[in-house]
Amino acid sequence: xxxxxxxxxxxxxxxxxxxxxxxxxxxxxxxxxxxxxxxxxxxxxxxxxxxxxxxxxxxxxxxxxxxxxxxxxxxxxxxxxxxxxxxxxxxxxxxxxxxxxxxxxxxxxxxxxx
Amino acid sequence: xxxxxxxxxxxxxxxxxxxxxxxxxxxxxxxxxxxxxxxxxxxxxxxxxxxxxxxxxxxxxxxxxxxxxxxxxxxxxxxxxxxxxxxxxxxxxxxxxxxxxxxxxxxxxxxxx
Numbered sequence: 375x376x377x378x379x380x381x382x383x384x385x386x387x388x389x390x391x392x393x394x395x396x397x398x399x400x401x402x403x404x405x406x407x408x409x410x411x412x413x414x415x416x417x418x419x420x421x422x423x424x425x426x427x428x429x430x431x432x433x434x435x436x437x438x439x440x441x442x443x444x445x446x447x448x449x450x451x452x453x454x455x456x457x458x459x460x461x462x463x464x465x466x467x468x469x470x471x472x473x474x475x476x477x478x479x480x481x482x483x484x485x486x487x488x
Numbered sequence: 489x490x491x492x493x494x495x496x497x498x499x500x501x502x503x504x505x506x507x508x509x510x511x512x513x514x515x516x517x518x519x520x521x522x523x524x525x526x527x528x529x530x531x532x533x534x535x536x537x538x539x540x541x542x543x544x545x546x547x548x549x550x551x552x553x554x555x556x557x558x559x560x561x562x563x564x565x566x567x568x569x570x571x572x573x574x575x576x577x578x579x580x581x582x583x584x585x586x587x588x589x590x591x592x593x594x595x596x597x598x599x600x601x
Contacts, residue, residue, distance in 0.1 A: 409591075416593040417576065419588045479532070482530055
């Protein structure tokens, strides 16, 4: 158990809908990263928040947005869902920004868009 | 664009064999290279490498980084069925304070009893 929690575990929804995925980092970790893992793409970095501020963006679609709240939990919002958005979504947390701090991954949310 | 390439894509060996997994990379402003093991769900951290030539070891697993040739290897000796998993290599780069991890597609390792 990494100490990172994600809810829900599974989510099944229809095309065009909007969903919110939630991540609680390990106690004391200020950084939260979001990743998407699909069968054909591997793990793709989406976005990074540090202490409430957006720090870096990766291959995140405009239909997707995220935020990190004052209590450091983070939410990833996915809207106008398409079939291709079906994937495992992971969040990871890290103490700070230093290279010697590794990221710890949550158990993931499996999103299925029908 | 940052790039991480792992080989082989898939490997099937018998229990007790030794395996070597490869990871090569091209990134700007390298910070670290990480190895993760992914079984059913979330990747679990194995090693972080930042310096060339220094082997990191944990039980039967070891890893080393070559920053001149831009690659890393992960060795697993005396493999066991519990080693069956996808092994992911990731490289962290920091461009203008923009830290991000780029993952390879992974090596799927299957250990046959």
